[in-house]
Amino acid sequence: MPDNLITYRECIKQAIREALLGDERVFMMGEDVGRYGGAFAVSKNLLQEFGPERIMDTPLSEAGFVGAGIGAALGGMRPIVEIMTVNFSLLALDQIANNAATLLHMSGGQFNVPLVIRMSAGIGRQLAAQHSHSWEPLFAHLPGLRVLSAGTHEDARYMLAPALLDPDPVIIFEYTSLLNLENKLPENTGSIDISKAKVRREGKDISIITYGTGVYKSLEAATELAASGIDAEVVDLRILRPLDEETIIASVAETHRALIVEDASKSVSISSEVSARIMERCFYELDAPVKRLCGAEVPIPYPKHLEDAAVPQPAQIVSSIKNILQHA
Amino acid sequence: MPDNLITYRECIKQAIREALLGDERVFMMGEDVGRYGGAFAVSKNLLQEFGPERIMDTPLSEAGFVGAGIGAALGGMRPIVEIMTVNFSLLALDQIANNAATLLHMSGGQFNVPLVIRMSAGIGRQLAAQHSHSWEPLFAHLPGLRVLSAGTHEDARYMLAPALLDPDPVIIFEYTSLLNLENKLPENTGSIDISKAKVRREGKDISIITYGTGVYKSLEAATELAASGIDAEVVDLRILRPLDEETIIASVAETHRALIVEDASKSVSISSEVSARIMERCFYELDAPVKRLCGAEVPIPYPKHLEDAAVPQPAQIVSSIKNILQHA
Amino acid sequence: MAQEPATAKPLTREQAQKLLYQMVLIRKFEEMSAEMYTKTKIRGFLHLYIGEEAVAVGVMQSLGTEDNVLCTYREHGHALVRGLDPKIIMAEMYGKQEGCSRGRGGSMHLFDAKTRFYGGNAIVAGHLAMAVGMALADKKMKRNGLTCCFFGEGAIAEGAFHEAMNLAALWQVPVLFVCENNFYAMGTALRYTHAQTDLTLKGAAYGIASAAVDGMDLLAVMQAADTASDTVRNTGKPYLLVCNTYRFRAHSMFDAELYREKSEVEEWKKRDPIPGFYNYLMLQQLLTADDFKAMEIQAENEVQEAVDFAETCSWEPVEELTKYTYSENAS
Amino acid sequence: MAQEPATAKPLTREQAQKLLYQMVLIRKFEEMSAEMYTKTKIRGFLHLYIGEEAVAVGVMQSLGTEDNVLCTYREHGHALVRGLDPKIIMAEMYGKQEGCSRGRGGSMHLFDAKTRFYGGNAIVAGHLAMAVGMALADKKMKRNGLTCCFFGEGAIAEGAFHEAMNLAALWQVPVLFVCENNFYAMGTALRYTHAQTDLTLKGAAYGIASAAVDGMDLLAVMQAADTASDTVRNTGKPYLLVCNTYRFRAHSMFDAELYREKSEVEEWKKRDPIPGFYNYLMLQQLLTADDFKAMEIQAENEVQEAVDFAETCSWEPVEELTKYTYSENAS
Numbered sequence A, B: 001m002p003d004n005l006i007t008y009r010e011c012i013k014q015a016i017r018e019a020l021l022g023d024e025r026v027f028m029m030g031e032d033v034g035r036y037g038g039a040f041a042v043s044k045n046l047l048q049e050f051g052p053e054r055i056m057d058t059p060l061s062e063a064g065f066v067g068a069g070i071g072a073a074l075g076g077m078r079p080i081v082e083i084m085t086v087n088f089s090l091l092a093l094d095q096i097a098n099n100a101a102t103l104l105h106m107s108g109g110q111f112n113v114p115l116v117i118r119m120s121a122g123i124g125r126q127l128a129a130q131h132s133h134s135w136e137p138l139f140a141h142l143p144g145l146r147v148l149s150a151g152t153h154e155d156a157r158y159m160l161a162p163a164l165l166d167p168d169p170v171i172i173f174e175y176t177s178l179l180n181l182e183n184k185l186p187e188n189t190g191s192i193d194i195s196k197a198k199v200r201r202e203g204k205d206i207s208i209i210t211y212g213t214g215v216y217k218s219l220e221a222a223t224e225l226a227a228s229g230i231d232a233e234v235v236d237l238r239i240l241r242p243l244d245e246e247t248i249i250a251s252v253a254e255t256h257r258a259l260i261v262e263d264a265s266k267s268v269s270i271s272s273e274v275s276a277r278i279m280e281r282c283f284y285e286l287d288a289p290v291k292r293l294c295g296a297e298v299p300i301p302y303p304k305h306l307e308d309a310a311v312p313q314p315a316q317i318v319s320s321i322k323n324i325l326q327h328a
Numbered sequence C, D: 001m002a003q004e005p006a007t008a009k010p011l012t013r014e015q016a017q018k019l020l021y022q023m024v025l026i027r028k029f030e031e032m033s034a035e036m037y038t039k040t041k042i043r044g045f046l047h048l049y050i051g052e053e054a055v056a057v058g059v060m061q062s063l064g065t066e067d068n069v070l071c072t073y074r075e076h077g078h079a080l081v082r083g084l085d086p087k088i089i090m091a092e093m094y095g096k097q098e099g100c101s102r103g104r105g106g107s108m109h110l111f112d113a114k115t116r117f118y119g120g121n122a123i124v125a126g127h128l129a130m131a132v133g134m135a136l137a138d139k140k141m142k143r144n145g146l147t148c149c150f151f152g153e154g155a156i157a158e159g160a161f162h163e164a165m166n167l168a169a170l171w172q173v174p175v176l177f178v179c180e181n182n183f184y185a186m187g188t189a190l191r192y193t194h195a196q197t198d199l200t201l202k203g204a205a206y207g208i209a210s211a212a213v214d215g216m217d218l219l220a221v222m223q224a225a226d227t228a229s230d231t232v233r234n235t236g237k238p239y240l241l242v243c244n245t246y247r248f249r250a251h252s253m254f255d256a257e258l259y260r261e262k263s264e265v266e267e268w269k270k271r272d273p274i275p276g277f278y279n280y281l282m283l284q285q286l287l288t289a290d291d292f293k294a295m296e297i298q299a300e301n302e303v304q305e306a307v308d309f310a311e312t313c314s315w316e317p318v319e320e321l322t323k324y325t326y327s328e329n330a331s
């Protein structure tokens, strides 16, 4: 890679290596993370470097190994559990919702669960209905969880460390379609505040509020809009639960307009929540109704043209924004 | 019971009996539906009446028997699968999301899944964190499902029949805290349109939009408000997916104000979705920002006073509405 | 019922009486709980262990303080034997903040960090994989403890059981799986829950050593549990111990018991572990009738004190509702 | 590899050649699929069955048209043998609307109502309980069919396997569970997936009859499958048939095969089911070298026609994206 260009995959891998090197309580487990090298080659060679105690291949047993991760966290370890893709996460959702998310409160503060669960997510590789889910909204509904979404190289590289320091369960969504993408890492990051959203581009005409694969798509759209003289701000939510409401409100209070963009299907989504919060906090500041550009309400089909049609594309972001600005 | 008063429990039971009598493809299965008589005595004596082929006790295997229900539906039966309470439903969520909800689309229209899943839901019986979930929002996010909420005796009695006629998977939420409640059934119901919300009380000052246990609570609040000269409309969503947007919009277009009430915790909830839709469709008609009164973002604790504090109560509905009207 | 098992471990008078006392205390504590339930002091679900006392007492005596214990929602007995003060258990069941879970959990969710008592878990079979993970942590951290996980025979039908057993066996971690087979999962009898009703055969499917024992016979349970715990400690591998027992009471307070004959319950009551062990101790001259009287009075007093304590305890302020949803909210 | 199994069923020349042809067709079809993948005509995941052909061919010949078939994402072979036209399979893999799932599913989701082919299921072990339910429906409706459910040995670690087996055995429904044990679940070898690697022992935990067979030997598979299917039909009960086999190719197109030695693959290739069965037929004089040549050409032609067909097929209009999300949207 020329200069300081780095792939999103390499960002995740470096984050994991750093975590394993920095704390011997950290270990990683999941399906095919070891001998196979990770379903998406994220953990390639880590088994060789750290050995089978730190990089544990598990059988196909999502509920089992997530539950074991919770137990290991209770027992003083700092497990990184990889669910190969979000599509298999429902098998472990009872463990996550009923154990990881509730134990601290239910035990009156006695038992916290310092567990990190990483999952590949997102659509865009023609994997069809059962392998293309965007289930961020399901996790973001559950009290007791912290839910992160790594929509940029920066977050892929630097979110894991603070997640591991969090005494409570943290879910990290990573995006398969970004894995091969190269980008620069910002200088001097190294510590990320995982309670804060981040303005990825400042602008004064409208706030594009997004996360995950929506971030680069929105930045692309913003660049195109700039050519038409429209100055869009791009807010990367990053933390889907608990939402950083202040950053959202601050942005919309400045721009007076908002478009929320996400791949997940529209009903009962992150976008719904963001829209409702803007309604509650910024109603009198709005120059136009907040709009949502979300995934279609459909199981994702296999062919490229239908898959593309199922989630927002930069061109739609551009046209939606032009539309909002024309009518306001 | 005097006159035509009937308990919510009896409503459900009659609905099930009617279904079993009316179509021999219908059978019911679930944990303890037979010999035990149903965890909440809903199906008491049905085993005696219909025999073990039609009322099947299953082992503790939520994923297994829900999956089997999907298979039986594919095989031409019309299964009513009871998940004892919503709290165990995550164990079957993969089956529901990846099989029941996607098969029709994924197979290009070849395989529909005429399955009905009933679940007891809601809080109010001091069952603590793992047994007090309000997970309607999780199900309402999933394309391919129809999600119903029986917040009244009428719906407990008459929703099942149209659900069984639906060629696609239907999830019905029933509310444990209502089981012993007696009420009259409206005359001449008998057929319910499960694509439509229902205005349970007409009013012109504000729309209370709600579902589930929120319905009777909101009606109670509306009665109290009427005493203060406030005329609140109560919209029972009933169908949480796909939402009947038109009824919501029509109501808010008349009242120009809305409060959304639900027991589920606030973030990424049904209320979020309803608020976002009102934003999109009624922004210019609103006299005040839409507010949400939802469950607290917390695992539900056991003691009565904390449990009560965790979900909206009629008094809060009243004060929230007074607040909205004062500030508008 | 007073037959001596093959190789009873020689008991001192003190040990013997302590064990009997534990069973009596559970019995009295739960009888009082039922009473307090009807007086609406206790609410929610209440699952009584009456009849099954020999299992908790017999297994728990084989454990040490460094071991972890996980139970189901039917865990008052286990909590008592593990050493939780009856006062804080009763306060918990009242929902008072002096309770062992701050009143947040109630009967189904007793937790206590000091005694490594990890609940009180109310999703059937939901704690089995956690137990495997706790044992994994012990193994990784080279600590000596084992993890003891109690569950009902109904739990074995859940996929969670299968995954936990396979992982424990694959990873070779020290978990003692204790199946409390009381022959019913709510109203569903063993034969309607499992195609294969010999539950020890389940172990073989994972290459896990298994044994079954008469769970109404305290000495038999003790011996089987000692063997099981020793095996887990010596091999570092999991073990499945099936204790065949019976609950004399309803599943919970909402159970009309339509699914079993009264006569069946009466048959099992003849095998009540308390008179069983009582008779044995009398025969061995390790107990007098007066000892037992005193024991009953002591247990009744302890239970009454627990109730008195719970009555005086306080409600958590509503303002603290969301405290401990996340750790940063901790004071 | 040409040893005759104990009690081979006497084959006519026509039958024998048809079976061989099916294996050859799968092989050619998949080689072409791999090629079309590299040409980016096919996208997404592509899981090849090459090396495992004897399992699908051997089992499927024991089934009738009234039987249901459920498979995993590695199902091109099963679809072909079940009688789906190679054209509509290839069109599906191209994502064209003339495909068997209207192009919506691709390689992992072949569906065909006419032949009772219920996918193409890509959540590992997610289709097992469905299979049980389909068999339950057959039983309730007093139809004669059995339900045949294929899955990999990796699936056995999932809780879903356990629940499905127990339910099938409890309910006594006619399911033929066929475990295609190719010794790897992606990169995880059998010994890292299961503590108990003798998979037939799994059946015993549910009282389900089980057998294992050399899945590289078509005649052996046929015979074992006939026994299994007959047993299911005659008893109405489930059966677990473990076919030990091997995939010669990578798990999918994204697999560097770091987890196994090339030499291991080469060893297994010596047991390739196609030359194995070819040699047997030559010995039995049921096949000539010319027959085989002709067969290969015929298969190549069929596959080429499938590709040609797929090329000419059309894309579903974007406007139809949400069609069939619900039945009422159906035209």
Ligand SMILES: Cc1ncc(C[n+]2csc(CCOP(=O)(O)OP(=O)(O)O)c2C)c(N)n1
Residues within 6 Å of the ligand: B031, B060, B084, B088, B091, C072, C074, C122, C123, C124, C125, C151, C152, C153, C154, C155, C156, C180, C182, C184, C185, C186, C251
């Ligand atoms: C996953 C799940 N499903 C259903 C229930 C409801 N439920 C509570 S206890 C119980 C029976 C459990 O039987 P068993 O495991 O034998 O334990 P026992 O109550 O007999 O001690 C059921 C069905 C639950 N708590 N969790």
Ligand SMILES: Cc1ncc(C[n+]2csc(CCOP(=O)(O)OP(=O)(O)O)c2C)c(N)n1
Residues within 6 Å of the ligand: A031, A060, A062, A084, A088, A091, D072, D074, D122, D123, D124, D125, D151, D152, D153, D154, D155, D156, D180, D182, D184, D185, D186, D251
């Ligand atoms: C529930 C679930 N977890 C993980 C995956 C990812 N995955 C796809 S195939 C596979 C291996 C399956 O192995 P096996 O069952 O032996 O079948 P094989 O591919 O060998 O035919 C895995 C882990 C999945 N599809 N579903």
Ligand SMILES: [Mg+2]
Residues within 6 Å of the ligand: C152, C153, C154, C180, C181, C182, C183, C184, C185, C186
């Ligand atoms: Mg039991």
Ligand SMILES: [Mg+2]
Residues within 6 Å of the ligand: D152, D153, D154, D180, D181, D182, D183, D184, D185, D186
């Ligand atoms: Mg395999």
